[in-house]
Amino acid sequence: MSMRKISFGEAIREAIDEEMARDSRVFMIGEDIGAAGSVFKIFTGLQETYGPERIIDSPISEAGIAGIGVGAAMTGMRPIVDIMFGDFTTMVMDQMTNQAAKTHYMSGGKLKVPMVLRTTMGAGRASAAQHSQSLHVWLSHIPGMKVVVPSTPRDAKGLLKSAIRDDNPVAFFEDKTMYAWAGEVPDTEYLIPLGEAEVKREGRDITIVAISSMVHEALSAAEALAEIGVEAEVVDPRTISPLDTDLLIASARKTSRALVVDEGCQQYGVTGEIASVIADGAFYYLDAPVKRLGAMDVPVPFAPTLEGATIPDAPAIIEIAKILCGKA
Amino acid sequence: MSMRKISFGEAIREAIDEEMARDSRVFMIGEDIGAAGSVFKIFTGLQETYGPERIIDSPISEAGIAGIGVGAAMTGMRPIVDIMFGDFTTMVMDQMTNQAAKTHYMSGGKLKVPMVLRTTMGAGRASAAQHSQSLHVWLSHIPGMKVVVPSTPRDAKGLLKSAIRDDNPVAFFEDKTMYAWAGEVPDTEYLIPLGEAEVKREGRDITIVAISSMVHEALSAAEALAEIGVEAEVVDPRTISPLDTDLLIASARKTSRALVVDEGCQQYGVTGEIASVIADGAFYYLDAPVKRLGAMDVPVPFAPTLEGATIPDAPAIIEIAKILCGKA
C-alpha cells in the first residue's frame, strides 16, 4: 500500500474532511474553528469548503455546545464537538456523562448519540496548570463512552474516521504537542477499528504499554534498551475504552515483565486500570511487578525546569525497564 | 471511651453542627438544605440554629455554588458546598479541578482553598442512571484534592470534622443508602485524621479492601467465609486520596491474597488504582492475582431486578474470595 507523509494535524483534518464530504450528517462545532481554522491552525480552509453551517464557530460555551452535540446526534446528525483544550472538558462532563453516555441505555436501546468529542491533552508547552492536563481517564470510567488516544498520523486519521462513523459517543484525545509531527499514512482511504491495540515494536524481554505521545518516548527508550540487550515490546492500546485487554495480557505473558506509561496523572489514572488488568491476566507469567509511570501527581507547573520533571519520558522509562530486567 | 448509637446522617449533621459552633468561618451552601433540611432530611433545624446566612439555600446552580465556595475559601471562610447527588458533581468539575485543586500550587503556596464538597454516592434506590452514580474516582485523580469515603457513623463524623478543618479542598462522599444506618460514636469530641486506613476486621487468609458501603458487604462476606475456615481481613481506606498505601500493602503481604471492592464502575475506577498498588507492593508475597470487584460497567438501570445485578455484594465477594483461597 503506497504511503505519504503528513502531519498529525493534517491527519485529523483529512479525516474530518473526508467524512464531511461523504456524509452530510457530519458537522463540527467549536470555538475559533471557522475562519481562524482552530487555535492549532489545523482546520484552515475547512470552513470555506463546507460553509459556516457545517463548520460552526460557537461562543465560549463548552457545556452548551456539548449539549447541542447530544441533541443533534439524537436526531439524525453526526456532530463533532471541538473542545480546544482538554482542560475544558471539565465543563462538559455532565453532558457527556449524564446525557451522551447514558441515553442509549436509558432509552432501552431506542435513542442513539453518535457524536465525537474532539479535544487535546499533553503538557510541555509552558502553558501551566489549566492548559496542560491529560484528563482522558475520566470519560474512560463512564460506560457508554468510547475513548480514543492516537499516537501517530496514521492511527489518528483511521481512528477518527471510525469514531465519526461510530453510533456511540466517542471522546477523541489529541496530544497538542504532536500536531506538527509527521508520519506515514496510506494514500487510499482506510479505517482503523476502535478497540484494537497495536504492537508498535516487537520485543521479548519487557512489555511497555504506552499511550498517545508516550508511545514515542517508549520507542526511543526501546532503542536505547536494545543497545544493552533488552528487547522491549511497545504496545499502543490506541483505544482505552474499549480496551484491547487480550493483546496487552498476551504481550505481558510473553515478555513476563510490564510497564505502563501514560501522561495523565498517575493516581487513579489510566496506568492503574491497565496495570491491574495485566497484573491479573498475566499473574502466573510475571517475573516482576507490573510498574506504572504516569505524570507526577502535581498540577502542571509553568516554569519549564519544573514542568519537564512532571512528564514521563524515555530516560525514566529506561531506568524502570532496566530495574525490571535486572540490568540496573 | 463511652459511646452512643446514632445514624450516619446524624453523624454528618453533628460534625457540621459542632464545627459551625466552634468556627464562625464555617458555613454551608446548597439546594434545599435550609428550611427543608436537605432532601435526605439530615439537616432539619440546622438553619434555625445558624440562620440563613450560614445555612444558605441556593438556586439550582451547582457550578456557581462550587465557584462561590472556592472564592469564599480563598478569602478566609471555610465553606461546605452541598451537592445533592454525586451525579451532579459532573457540573462542578471545572471549579474543583481547575480552580480549587490548583490554586494553592499555581499561586506558589500563597492562596489556600479550605473547602469541603459534600455529596452522595451509591445505588440501590431505583433512582436510575442519573441519581445513582458513584463518581468519587474522578476527583481522586486530581492532585490538590483530598477525597473521603466514610463507611460508618463514627468515621463519617470524625473524618468530616477533619475535612472541614483541613486547609485543602476535600471531596466528601456519603453513600445515601447509609444515612439511616446506626452505629456507635464516641460521646466526647474526636477527630479522625485524613489519610489513615483502618482494619475493620482482622484476618489472615485474604485481604478485602472495601470502600464506603462496600465495607459492610465485605464484613458480612467475611462472616460467611469464616464459617468455611477463611479468615478475611477487611480494610477500609476511609480516605482514597491521600491513600494509606502502607497499610493496604502490609495487609496483603500478610494474607498473600487481595480483593478490592468499590461501588464505582470497575473500568478506570478506584479498584484499578488500589489493585495495582497492592499487586506492585505485595508482588513477592502474593499467592494469587489481586482481584477487583467494582460496579458492573453499565449505566445504573431503573428496574430493581436489573439494578441489583450491577452492585457488588456479599455473595459476589464470597465467590471471588473462595476462588482466591482455593475453596471453590
Add this chain to the structure above:
Amino acid sequence: MAIDRNGSPAPDAEAWLELYERMFKIRCFEEKADDLYTRGHMPGIAHLYIGEEAVAVGICSVLRSDDYITSTHRGHGHCLAKGADPYRMFAELLGRSDGYCRGKGGSMHIADQETGNLGANGIVGGSTSIVAGAALSAKLRGTDQVAVAFFGDGALGQGQLYESMNMAQLWQLPVIYVCENNYYGEYTPNNLTIAGEILDRAKAFGIEAQEVDGQNVLAVQRAAQTVVERARAGQGPAFLQCTTYRYRGHHVGDVDRPYRTRDEEEHWQQNRDPLQNLKQEMADHTQVTPEVVNELETAVRTEVERTAEEALSAAAPSVSEVGLHVYA
C-alpha cells in the same frame, strides 16, 4: 385547530373536547401512578404533573408528531400530551420490559422517538442545550421541525439555559423554551432563588418572550401557535413563561409539604384548575353537555385503569438484559 373565544374562528367544540380529554387523561394517569406508588407497586419515586396539565396539552396541541420535545423529571404529562401510550408508560414506571425503555429508564427517563419525545431528564436544565441541538439538527437537515424544551422555574438557575438561548438566537434555531413556573423548586419557594424578571432573561438575548396563564389551556395553545409558527417559518426561538402549580408534593413521597400552605394549594385547585376552566368554557360557549363530558371522563379513566392493571401483570426484564444497550 382550536382557537379560544378571544380569537377567531368561533369555539370548536370538538377540538376543545379533545384538549379536555388529553388533560383528563394526564390527571388520571398521575392519580393512578400515585396509587401504584402508595400500594408499593412502583419502585423509586415519581414527580406528578397534576395541576399543570394545560401547559403540556396546550403546547403539544400545536405540534406535529415529528416535532421534538425535551422534558424533565416531571415528565409524564409532556409524554402523554405528545402522544405516548399509557400502557407502555405504566410498564416503564413499574420497571417492566414492555416499558418504553424496557424498564431501564423509569419515570425520570421515558423517551419515545416515535412521538418526537427526546426524553424526560433527571438533570435539572439538562435538556436546555439538547433541545437547541435538536433544533440545529432540524435546520441542518432542512426540515421545518421545531423543538420545544419544557423546563421548570428551577432550571433558570442553570447556566446552560443561557448558553443555549444565546446560540438559539444567534443561529435563529426553531426552539421554544417553555418555562413551567410552578413557584417552587423541590421544597424551596422560588422567590429565594430567582432574581429579577424571568422574561427579561430571555429578552436579554433578543428572544421574544411572554407570560401565559398556564392554567388556561386555550391561552397556552394560542400563545404556542404563534411562536411555533414563527419558529417553523425560520424566524427563530421564543420563550413562554407558563405560570402553573403542582397540586401534589414535589414527588409522590412528599405528602406533608411544610414549605407551603394548604390555603395556597386550595386557592389554585378551587379557582384555577385547568380542567374546571375548560369545562366552564365549554359550558359557556359550546353545546357540549355535562353528560358528554362525564361519559368521556368515565371512558378515559376506565382505559387508564385498564392499562395500569395490564402493566402490573407485564413481565420484568430478564437479568440477562442488564448488559444490553450500553453501546449501540
Add this chain to the structure above:
Amino acid sequence: MAIDRNGSPAPDAEAWLELYERMFKIRCFEEKADDLYTRGHMPGIAHLYIGEEAVAVGICSVLRSDDYITSTHRGHGHCLAKGADPYRMFAELLGRSDGYCRGKGGSMHIADQETGNLGANGIVGGSTSIVAGAALSAKLRGTDQVAVAFFGDGALGQGQLYESMNMAQLWQLPVIYVCENNYYGEYTPNNLTIAGEILDRAKAFGIEAQEVDGQNVLAVQRAAQTVVERARAGQGPAFLQCTTYRYRGHHVGDVDRPYRTRDEEEHWQQNRDPLQNLKQEMADHTQVTPEVVNELETAVRTEVERTAEEALSAAAPSVSEVGLHVYA
C-alpha cells in the same frame, strides 16, 4: 480622588498624573513582556493588555488594597493596577523563583494576596463565580470589602456568569462585574457570538448595568466610584460594560491578525488611545506641562526596563520545588 470635569470638584492634576503613570506603567510592562517573548526569554505565551489600560486603572483607582479583584488570561494590567510589583511579575513571566507564584503559575496565573488580587485565570469565565464567593465572604465576615470581576466579552458565553449574577443579586453581594468588551474573543469577532444586548444580560437579574467608554480613564473612574460606593454600602452588585480594544494580537504570538483590519486597529490607536486621551485632558484642563509628562514617562520606562533585566538574572526554581505546594 480625581473626578473628571463633568463632575466636581475641579480637575486634580496630581490624581490625573497618577492615573497616567499607572496606565503608562502597564503599557511599558506589556511592551517589555512582548520584547522578552520575541527575544525568546519568556516561556509559553502571554496575552497583552495594551490599549485597555484605562479599564483596569480606572476601576482599581477607586478600590482599597483590601478589596478583591479576580482577573483573566489577559491579567497583567489588572495586576499592576491593583498595585503589584513589576519585578515579581516579570520574574513570574520568566518562570523564576522570585516570581509571585515562584514560577509555578506564569503569565496566566499571577495572584497577589497582599494587593487583593485573587489571581489571573486561564479559564474564560472561571472567576465569575469565584468573585461572588469573595463577596459573600466579605459579607459574612462583616467587612465592607468589595469584589471586582474583570472578564472579557467572551466570558458572556459562559453560563457560570449568569449563575453568579443571579446569586449576587439575590443576596445583594458587593460584586462589580466589569466586562472588558474589546469586540473579539481570540480570533472571532463577537457579533458572531453575542446575541441581544450585553447590558440586558445583567439587567435581567435586576442588576444595575451601564456602558462606559473604556478608553477614557476618567469616565471609567467616575462610573466605578458610584457602583463601588453602592456595593460597599451594602446596596448590591453592579455591571459595567467597558468598551475597549486590544492593540496587539490575542497573544504575543498572534502577529498577523487576519480576523480584523489594520484600519480598524489604527482608528482605535489614533483616536481612542487612553494615554493620549488623558494627556489631552491634562493639557486642556491642568497646569501639567509636557515636560513633566515626559520626565514621568522616562522614569517609569527606565524602572520597568530595570526590573525586567533584573528578573532576567533571577534564579529559576530548583527542581526540588516541583512537589511543593500541592497541598497546604
